[in-house]
Amino acid sequence: MEKSYQKLIAGNAKFSQQKKLSDPEYFKKLSLGQKPDYLWIGCSDSRVPANEVTNTESGEIFVHRNIANVVVHTDLNLLSVLEYAVTILEVKHVIVCGHYGCGGIRASLDNKMYGYVDNWLRNIKDVYYKYSQELEQINDFDKKADRLTELNVIEQVRNLAKTTIVQKAWKLRPLHLHGWVYGINSGLITELKVIRNETEDLEKIYRFNI
Numbered sequence: 001m002e003k004s005y006q007k008l009i010a011g012n013a014k015f016s017q018q019k020k021l022s023d024p025e026y027f028k029k030l031s032l033g034q035k036p037d038y039l040w041i042g043c044s045d046s047r048v049p050a051n052e053v054t055n056t057e058s059g060e061i062f063v064h065r066n067i068a069n070v071v072v073h074t075d076l077n078l079l080s081v082l083e084y085a086v087t088i089l090e091v092k093h094v095i096v097c098g099h100y101g102c103g104g105i106r107a108s109l110d111n112k113m114y115g116y117v118d119n120w121l122r123n124i125k126d127v128y129y130k131y132s133q134e135l136e137q138i139n140d141f142d143k144k145a146d147r148l149t150e151l152n153v154i155e156q157v158r159n160l161a162k163t164t165i166v167q168k169a170w171k172l173r174p175l176h177l178h179g180w181v182y183g184i185n186s187g188l189i190t191e192l193k194v195i196r197n198e199t200e201d202l203e204k205i206y207r208f209n210i
Protein backbone atom coordinates (compact mmCIF):
# COMPACT_ATOMS: atom_id res chain seq x y z
CA MET A 1 0.00 0.00 0.00
CA GLU A 2 2.64 2.47 1.15
CA LYS A 3 4.80 1.58 -1.82
CA SER A 4 2.06 2.22 -4.36
CA TYR A 5 1.45 5.71 -2.95
CA GLN A 6 5.16 6.51 -2.92
CA LYS A 7 5.27 5.72 -6.61
CA LEU A 8 3.23 8.84 -7.35
CA ILE A 9 5.49 11.17 -5.35
CA ALA A 10 8.59 9.65 -6.93
CA GLY A 11 6.94 9.94 -10.34
CA ASN A 12 6.24 13.60 -9.71
CA ALA A 13 9.87 14.29 -8.80
CA LYS A 14 10.94 12.61 -12.03
CA PHE A 15 8.37 14.56 -14.07
CA SER A 16 9.47 17.87 -12.58
CA GLN A 17 13.13 17.09 -13.14
CA GLN A 18 12.63 16.00 -16.76
CA LYS A 19 10.57 19.07 -17.65
CA LYS A 20 13.16 21.39 -16.13
CA LEU A 21 15.89 19.56 -17.94
CA SER A 22 14.27 20.07 -21.36
CA ASP A 23 13.21 23.64 -20.58
CA PRO A 24 14.48 25.36 -17.42
CA GLU A 25 11.69 27.95 -17.77
CA TYR A 26 8.89 25.35 -18.21
CA PHE A 27 7.15 25.83 -14.85
CA LYS A 28 7.93 29.52 -14.68
CA LYS A 29 6.11 30.01 -17.99
CA LEU A 30 3.15 27.86 -16.87
CA SER A 31 2.83 29.82 -13.64
CA LEU A 32 2.12 33.00 -15.60
CA GLY A 33 -1.36 31.74 -16.53
CA GLN A 34 -3.33 29.53 -18.87
CA LYS A 35 -4.80 30.17 -22.31
CA PRO A 36 -5.92 26.76 -23.54
CA ASP A 37 -7.70 26.46 -26.91
CA TYR A 38 -9.64 23.35 -25.96
CA LEU A 39 -12.19 22.21 -23.42
CA TRP A 40 -12.25 18.42 -23.09
CA ILE A 41 -15.32 16.73 -21.66
CA GLY A 42 -14.35 13.11 -21.23
CA CYS A 43 -14.98 9.97 -19.20
CA SER A 44 -13.43 9.54 -15.75
CA ASP A 45 -12.01 6.21 -16.93
CA SER A 46 -8.31 5.97 -15.97
CA ARG A 47 -7.45 4.76 -19.45
CA VAL A 48 -8.48 7.97 -21.22
CA PRO A 49 -6.26 10.79 -19.91
CA ALA A 50 -6.89 13.86 -22.09
CA ASN A 51 -3.30 15.13 -22.38
CA GLU A 52 -1.70 11.74 -22.84
CA VAL A 53 -3.96 10.48 -25.63
CA THR A 54 -3.65 13.77 -27.53
CA ASN A 55 0.09 14.17 -26.96
CA THR A 56 -0.42 17.61 -25.47
CA GLU A 57 1.25 19.49 -22.63
CA SER A 58 0.14 21.11 -19.41
CA GLY A 59 -1.71 24.32 -20.23
CA GLU A 60 -3.17 23.14 -23.52
CA ILE A 61 -6.48 21.53 -22.50
CA PHE A 62 -9.05 22.58 -19.92
CA VAL A 63 -10.60 19.35 -18.65
CA HIS A 64 -13.89 18.14 -17.22
CA ARG A 65 -14.45 14.44 -16.67
CA ASN A 66 -17.35 12.41 -15.34
CA ILE A 67 -18.72 8.90 -15.75
CA ALA A 68 -19.49 8.36 -19.45
CA ASN A 69 -18.85 12.00 -20.49
CA VAL A 70 -22.35 13.29 -19.98
CA VAL A 71 -23.44 16.93 -20.43
CA VAL A 72 -26.30 17.50 -17.98
CA HIS A 73 -27.91 20.94 -18.01
CA THR A 74 -28.53 20.89 -14.25
CA ASP A 75 -24.96 19.87 -13.38
CA LEU A 76 -23.44 22.90 -11.64
CA ASN A 77 -19.97 21.45 -12.01
CA LEU A 78 -20.24 21.00 -15.78
CA LEU A 79 -21.94 24.38 -16.29
CA SER A 80 -19.31 26.19 -14.23
CA VAL A 81 -16.48 24.57 -16.18
CA LEU A 82 -18.20 25.24 -19.51
CA GLU A 83 -18.93 28.89 -18.75
CA TYR A 84 -15.43 29.55 -17.46
CA ALA A 85 -13.84 27.84 -20.46
CA VAL A 86 -16.05 29.53 -23.05
CA THR A 87 -16.45 33.05 -21.67
CA ILE A 88 -13.27 33.65 -19.68
CA LEU A 89 -10.64 31.39 -21.26
CA GLU A 90 -12.33 31.76 -24.66
CA VAL A 91 -11.52 28.25 -25.83
CA LYS A 92 -12.00 27.73 -29.56
CA HIS A 93 -13.06 24.09 -29.40
CA VAL A 94 -15.20 22.03 -27.05
CA ILE A 95 -14.66 18.30 -27.39
CA VAL A 96 -16.86 15.57 -25.98
CA CYS A 97 -14.76 12.42 -26.03
CA GLY A 98 -16.33 9.05 -25.26
CA HIS A 99 -14.54 5.74 -25.48
CA TYR A 100 -15.30 2.22 -26.56
CA GLY A 101 -15.46 -0.26 -23.72
CA CYS A 102 -16.96 2.39 -21.41
CA GLY A 103 -18.14 0.86 -18.14
CA GLY A 104 -20.77 3.56 -17.70
CA ILE A 105 -22.27 2.87 -21.11
CA ARG A 106 -22.25 -0.89 -20.50
CA ALA A 107 -23.85 -0.49 -17.08
CA SER A 108 -26.59 1.69 -18.53
CA LEU A 109 -27.47 -1.13 -20.94
CA ASP A 110 -28.47 -3.61 -18.25
CA ASN A 111 -31.18 -3.48 -15.62
CA LYS A 112 -29.04 -3.97 -12.53
CA MET A 113 -29.12 -1.50 -9.66
CA TYR A 114 -25.63 -0.11 -9.04
CA GLY A 115 -26.50 2.63 -6.56
CA TYR A 116 -26.30 6.39 -6.80
CA VAL A 117 -24.80 6.14 -10.28
CA ASP A 118 -28.13 4.79 -11.58
CA ASN A 119 -29.42 8.36 -11.49
CA TRP A 120 -26.44 9.50 -13.55
CA LEU A 121 -26.79 6.64 -16.02
CA ARG A 122 -30.43 7.61 -16.53
CA ASN A 123 -29.07 10.23 -18.93
CA ILE A 124 -27.63 7.45 -21.07
CA LYS A 125 -30.73 5.29 -20.78
CA ASP A 126 -32.60 8.30 -22.21
CA VAL A 127 -30.20 8.31 -25.18
CA TYR A 128 -30.86 4.58 -25.60
CA TYR A 129 -34.61 5.21 -25.56
CA LYS A 130 -34.30 7.94 -28.20
CA TYR A 131 -32.42 5.57 -30.52
CA SER A 132 -34.01 2.30 -29.37
CA GLN A 133 -35.25 1.44 -32.84
CA GLU A 134 -31.70 1.41 -34.20
CA LEU A 135 -30.07 -0.12 -31.10
CA GLU A 136 -32.52 -2.98 -30.75
CA GLN A 137 -31.51 -4.21 -34.21
CA ILE A 138 -28.04 -4.95 -32.82
CA ASN A 139 -27.86 -8.32 -31.06
CA ASP A 140 -24.19 -8.40 -30.13
CA PHE A 141 -23.77 -6.70 -26.73
CA ASP A 142 -20.34 -5.21 -27.47
CA LYS A 143 -21.48 -3.79 -30.80
CA LYS A 144 -24.60 -2.37 -29.17
CA ALA A 145 -22.49 -0.75 -26.43
CA ASP A 146 -20.12 0.69 -29.05
CA ARG A 147 -22.98 2.23 -31.00
CA LEU A 148 -24.54 3.62 -27.82
CA THR A 149 -21.13 5.12 -27.00
CA GLU A 150 -21.24 7.00 -30.32
CA LEU A 151 -24.86 8.06 -29.99
CA ASN A 152 -24.20 9.23 -26.44
CA VAL A 153 -21.38 11.49 -27.66
CA ILE A 154 -23.61 12.87 -30.43
CA GLU A 155 -26.38 13.63 -27.93
CA GLN A 156 -24.03 15.18 -25.38
CA VAL A 157 -22.69 17.53 -28.04
CA ARG A 158 -26.31 18.47 -28.79
CA ASN A 159 -26.76 19.13 -25.07
CA LEU A 160 -23.83 21.54 -25.24
CA ALA A 161 -25.47 23.34 -28.15
CA LYS A 162 -28.68 23.69 -26.15
CA THR A 163 -26.96 25.71 -23.39
CA THR A 164 -27.22 29.50 -23.26
CA ILE A 165 -23.45 29.53 -22.70
CA VAL A 166 -22.69 28.03 -26.12
CA GLN A 167 -25.47 29.90 -27.91
CA LYS A 168 -24.28 33.23 -26.49
CA ALA A 169 -20.72 32.48 -27.62
CA TRP A 170 -21.94 31.59 -31.11
CA LYS A 171 -23.43 35.10 -31.43
CA LEU A 172 -20.02 36.61 -30.75
CA ARG A 173 -17.39 34.37 -32.33
CA PRO A 174 -16.65 30.94 -33.82
CA LEU A 175 -16.84 28.11 -31.29
CA HIS A 176 -16.46 24.60 -32.63
CA LEU A 177 -18.09 21.59 -31.03
CA HIS A 178 -16.62 18.14 -31.61
CA GLY A 179 -17.68 14.59 -30.83
CA TRP A 180 -14.96 11.98 -30.60
CA VAL A 181 -14.65 8.36 -29.58
CA TYR A 182 -11.36 6.99 -28.31
CA GLY A 183 -10.53 3.33 -28.86
CA ILE A 184 -8.84 1.91 -25.78
CA ASN A 185 -7.72 -1.10 -27.82
CA SER A 186 -6.23 0.99 -30.66
CA GLY A 187 -5.18 4.22 -28.98
CA LEU A 188 -6.91 6.08 -31.78
CA ILE A 189 -9.60 8.77 -31.84
CA THR A 190 -12.47 8.66 -34.33
CA GLU A 191 -14.29 11.88 -35.17
CA LEU A 192 -18.06 11.63 -35.29
CA LYS A 193 -20.44 13.73 -37.32
CA VAL A 194 -22.07 15.98 -34.75
CA ILE A 195 -24.08 19.17 -34.67
CA ARG A 196 -22.40 21.99 -36.55
CA ASN A 197 -21.43 25.18 -34.84
CA GLU A 198 -24.60 27.07 -35.65
CA THR A 199 -27.85 27.35 -33.76
CA GLU A 200 -29.77 26.66 -36.95
CA ASP A 201 -28.97 22.98 -36.47
CA LEU A 202 -31.04 22.90 -33.29
CA GLU A 203 -34.76 22.35 -33.20
CA LYS A 204 -36.52 25.71 -32.78
CA ILE A 205 -37.70 25.02 -29.23
CA TYR A 206 -34.06 24.90 -28.02
CA ARG A 207 -33.00 28.17 -29.63
CA PHE A 208 -32.76 31.24 -27.44
CA ASN A 209 -33.28 34.79 -28.65
CA ILE A 210 -29.93 36.24 -27.78
Ligand code: CO
Binding pocket: 043, 044, 045, 067, 068, 099, 101, 102, 103, 104, 105
Ligand atom coordinates in the same frame (compact mmCIF):
# COMPACT_ATOMS: atom_id res chain seq x y z
CO1 CO B 1 -16.05 5.41 -19.68
